[in-house]
């Protein structure tokens with residue numbers, strides 16, 4: 001397993017693989033890898049001859065007051081995990097390698113980014129779409145793997161790939177949770193022990209919403225109100241949003257009459273965490 005820092009080296013290696021007729025999977029990450037990332041790597045290793053993991057904290061997707069500086073980084077730990085899970089190469093560039101002086105081209109999207117995290121993080125998806133497009137151009141993978149925890153990101157990237165005729169498959173993989181229910185996230189490391197306990201309110205409210213849907217509730221405002229109440233009862237939690245949207249367009253809907261995504265963002269202390277559930281098995285649509 002190689003760690004490669006330049007675009008040229010990645011290109012040389014992936015071109016060589018393609019010449020040999022091998023398929024290439026890409027797992028884009030910002031590093032500080034956990035079991036959620038490991039599940040994406042496992043899937044890519046299973047479905048492709050070679051797997052590239054990108055490990056890059058992308059400055060462009062952070063707003064001015066967000067956690068770019070404190071975002072956790074540990075390339076040695078990441079390299080061990082990637083090796084253990086059988087991927088072939090880590091692409092770990094410096095910011096200057098990805099964004100040279102005078103960089104001024106961006107990939108942006110309307111509509112799908114006007115809701116949920118796009119509202120609270122106005123520059124986020126422009127940064128994600130731009131870096132993911134660059135990674136696709138650099139690696140030229142056959143398949144790229146993204147977690148469903150970032151459900152809006154997955155929908156945005158699928159839509160971008162379709163709109164811009166990108167020649168690859170975008171594959172969504174299930175949320176991986178801690179044994180007590182908290183969705184795995186690199187940002188969980190910010191939580192104090194007390195906050196870690198309080199953070200369980202995210203998954204608990206997700207499970208509550210899911211249960212209401214299973215029991216036949218179709219009025220989105222009822223589901224949202226019950227989830228909001230549960231979160232509001234946790235003193236360390238502050239709601240950013242609890243919303244139900246069409247799972248393709250990401251626009252809010254009042255009634256569950258089509259496949260939908262229920263997504264939440266909640267601050268626990270200063271840490272903003274997200275979680276979600278789909279009201280139907282959307283694997284056919286999400287993969």
Ligand code: PAF
Pocket residue numbers: 028029030056058061128131132150153
């Ligand atoms: O999901 C992430 O970790 C990032 O948004 C991604 C897709 C690697 C782009 O920087």
